[in-house]
Amino acid sequence: MLAEGFTEDDVDRVLWRNPVAFYGLSGRLELDVTTAGVTHEGNSILRGGA
Structure with a gap:
């Protein structure tokens, strides 16, 4: 995206915010x-409570 002329703010908004x-x-x-580094059921991505 940066190579195509988008700003760093544009990239941050689309890919993160x-x-x-x-x-x-x-x-x-x-x-x-x-x-960071905590796992949930063997997965490094934490999930919220149900």
Whole structure:
């Protein structure tokens, strides 16, 4: 995207902020950086409570 002339803000919005906002609507997305390296059922991606 950068090579095509998009700004770093555009790339950050499309690849990070928009997905976080979308998945955050479920209330199950946790972005607590203090849990880095913690796994859930053998997977490094944490999931919110059900």
